Amino acid sequence: MTQAQLAEAACVALGTIRKIERGERGVSDATLDAVADALGVDPARLRTDRTAAHTRVREALPTLSAVIATYDLPDDGPVRPAPALAAAVAEAARWRLAAQYTRIVRELPDLLGELARAYHTAPQAERPELARLLVGAYRSADAVAYKFGAHDLSARLVELMRWAVTEADDPLLSATVAYVRTETFFAARAHAAGLRALDQALEAAPAPVTSSEFAVTGALHMRAAVIAGRARDASAAVTHLAEARALADRVGEGVYFGTAFGPDSVNAHTVSVAVSLGDEHVGRALEAVKEWTPPQSLPAERRSGFYIELARAQLWSGLADDAFESLKAARRIAPQHTREHPWVREDAATLRRLKRADAESLTDFAEWCAAV
Template sequence: MPTLDENHTGARIKEQRRLARLTQRQLAQLLPYSYSLLNQVECGARPATADFVAAVAHSLKIDVTVLTGQPYVTELQRDRLAELVRPIREALDLYDLGPNPALISVRTDDCLIASADQICQEVRATRLRNAAQKLPDLIAELTHAAWSSPSTQLWQALASTYRTAHDISVKLGYYDLSAVALGRMDWAAQRASDPCLAAVRQYMRALVYFREGEYRIGQRLVAAGQKIVGQAGETREALAVAGQLHLGAAVLSARAADETSVSLHISEARRIAKQIGDASDVHWLSFGPANVALHKMSAAVEMRQYDNALKQARKIKLPTQLATSRRAHFLIDKARTEMETGHSEGALKSLVEARRLAPEQTRYHPAARETITGLVHLSRRTPDSLNHLAAWVGL
């Protein structure tokens, strides 16, 4: 059975607690969790769930990544993904420099717009390396084109590439870069005068605060997004974005332990999904009946209603058109519920399947790593497949 080194989340919580000169009991008094759980997390006997980490980070007034250890630089360097981040960072800094006279040839507007859509699709298919390699040049070309001959379509495409930069940064754990990308997305969306894009940006900002444990701020951002998208009327696009905002509000409410609000937001999202059907093509949000079911299950997970979440997970039938990234996220959530309800073998199978479908996403997903950590400690005799998973994520 593998033993975890001192570079796990619990050990980092212990280190930061000591730096804050707090005992375990003193920190536990600041948390909506028991002293016993904190003790188990610090020694590695229990995984540190995302909501637990967020609560600790909030109490210690530090960023969540200090506790999760993101970005996981050693693995990123081994996968040659870390070297792709700097060019993206540099491309994001071109936004206000106007046309680039050094660009000799730029593709046609139609080609650039199509490429922006394609690269977003690659991220949904979890081909992160391919997307990250193509992104800097595409941002540079679109920035030049939008400044040279401004049009709504070009600004929209540029906003889309900034959104893709955000998505890649989040999946690889570079949250500082994701914040820059969201700022650029807002800048381009304003120039496109596109309320739907602006509302999508508010949804993504809300998820930042979901991760950090500032649920009220996240809820305010969702409400702001609903006001913005309301300017777009009753179009299919606007309804899909409004529905996704309700789903974001549902998981935020779940983290805040507001079960009434969870039900209200899920019901409203379900109503919209029934009205417009599958709208996974709208801004690549994956909105539709299936995504409503997935968020309802995720909300149960966040409220630690694991038996309920597992019951839902076993009834969910994922449509073939569902994005691979969303499918893998479901499997990671399912693995957590299976581990928490004593179905360790099922949890391992879900993680192995998530790795098969989306290796890059799964390797750098904090919840996947924490669930693997939990399974290692629960196993008296560790299966080879779990040994391989633990080594693969760097435990």
């Protein structure tokens, strides 16, 4: 990439890129993350002191935990107008979908405190909208907690989302929170219970009429298909995936209430469901995606997740080289998401054992994701 191309991709001024490369100025964490995202590498690779991005995220988790502990007793401080708060929450959601977790933990503690102040000092008529914003902000924070293995913190954030959504009085947002809540069942390996919870959410959701309603209902079916697979309920998994596909065909691919849904998202979940079910389903999934790859328009977190799951399916099918290529693709798309995914560490370690005498890049990858 030329300096101009890098500056455009990272949304950083060309003069700033030139000065950093000449050593004429330092680099802030925000600029470092933006450049790393543009290059598709972990920010640690760009630092001379090798302070890893994942270390900075983990160090920030206690601050995030502290601010949610005072959700009903926020500290005094300024509060921006509602449109500015909405814009900040929307930006955090974009970071979540792009798997830019360092940015989230840097900005969310202050934003969550400000939203709590706004909610508790607002007139009753304004509280539902602020509650919706709290749900969105809690969800972005939860993405970091869950992906980085802080499952107790994640569960607490999910409970706060469930509290806030009752104040928002929005059935579609309630369905979205049920979608996110499934994380707690994944973490506890309580898959059958998670499937029951999603079935209840589907029963409570309004009959879909609008595009948003089709998408939110379809996302619930998509999620239910995966957890049904983990519960080894093949019939339910196939049924829910078919329902999701039918609903996806009625809407375009997009982000609805913070969740990516549409035909491409359902295609990506075909592999996820197959890996959950195992056995002959894996081979079928590999055949199904042979002619399809996730488009660039799909959020980075979803694309990287697809390649992580594809790698597992390929590894189970004896396609070790293909599996490693898929893991590298996931890393290029979303380094932080890939590095913290437990399947990546497991599969990289397995690949290294299977191909111990292979290229140095495999060992480098295993060391990068802490598989060795």
